[in-house]
Amino acid sequence: MKENDKIIKVLAYDGKVSIICAKTTNLVEEARKIHDLTPTTTAVLGRVLTMASIMGSELKNKEDNITIQIDGKGPVGKIVVVSNNNAKVKGYMQNPLVELPLNNLGKIDVGGAVGRNGYINIIKDIGLKDPYIGITPIVSGEIAEDFTKYFADSEQKPTAIALGVLVNKDGTKSSGGYRLNLMPDATEDIITKLEENINKAGSISSMLSENLSLEDIAKKVTGDNNLVIVENNIEPQYECDCSKEKFEKGLISLGKRELENIIKEDDKIETVCQFCNKKYVFNKKYIEELLKEMRD
Ligand SMILES: [Zn+2]
Structure with a gap:
């Protein structure tokens, strides 16, 4: 049987760093089947769905939800992804059948497919009269970098984000991501350690395809073996609530x-x-x- 998708929340360095790690292989594969996605568009939508599940897992109430709209004027067109507070996600893009050649690093050209000439809109509906709306210009279209800028600009949070989907024409091999936040009391020494370990750890999709657990991944990217697990029972899923x-x-x-x-x-x-x-x-x-x- 396939292992379920999962999100864990962890604290490192005595609470000075918080991390949310997600494994989203099954839900991305589900999205691929529903929308008949190509390897390129699986990587694009998969990264955004993973980001949405991480952000959704932070919402407090049952009725809360978050919508991510991306329009980079690239070949895939507009992308829309929604998550509820339980990391149940759904999404679509304008042109799901786009397939591009690998970029000059030999990787799926997510940035080229999304485009770099537009904005990311984040709409958080948390039951207030007006929803919270955050807008940030797209940096590279590679998604993780774009959201790092979003968190720095709109939420004033120093953040490191990794998102990755390993996919070929037969389907999604692995998908996941993490977001690491520095608390105000994080020291220069901790920041240096994090930078070293994030570089050493390699890509999230290859760590997942080597069957590392999310906890192992959190240890690897932080370099802290004394993690405190805050939550480990969230199961992100692709789920549509239409009627x-x-x-x-x-x-x-x-x-x-x-x-x-x-x-x-x-x-x-x-x-x-x-x-x-x-x-x-x-x-x-x-x-x-x-x-x-x-x-x-
Ligand atoms: Zn539906």
Whole structure:
């Protein structure tokens, strides 16, 4: 049986450094199947889904969610990813069938696919009147670097992020990431140790494909063997919460006139969920009933 995906939260150096580590191989493979992704777009969407699951795992309440929108004007087009507070994620991109040649480092060209000419928007809905919105320009399109800048600029948090997806035409071999935060009392000495160990550790996707546990990975990237595990039972998953009711609300929001016009021309309305490709069909009779309940 395949090992479940997992997120762990850990403190290192007596609480002066906090780390969230995620293994997301199964959920990225699920996304690949749903959207028929190529190796390039699996790497792109996989990295964003992993980042979203890490950020989602920090939300406090059940109704909280976070939406990441990326538009770098590259060939994949717009990317949208959502996570709830339990790291249940979903996402899509405009052009999932894009496949690019490897870049000059012999790696999947995530930056080239995403593009470097645009912005990342982060929308956190945590039950306040207005959601929190953070905007940051894209640096490289490689995602981890872009989010490092986001955390530095918008949240004033010194952060190190790694995201990686190992994929070939047969599917996702491994996927995951980590985000490491420095607390205000982290010393220069600790920062130097972290830099050395992050460099030595190698890529997150290769550590995962060597079957290192998330705890082992956290030890390796921090160089601290006395970690305190804060949480280790979060299971990120690809999960869409769409329903016929939600799409019905969308139809109602079009307004009575517009709905009447559509149903004059067609005998049914078909909607497809962009996140999971599920199709919802509303026949003429259903729409007529809906129209009766709507005000002019
Ligand atoms: Zn759906």
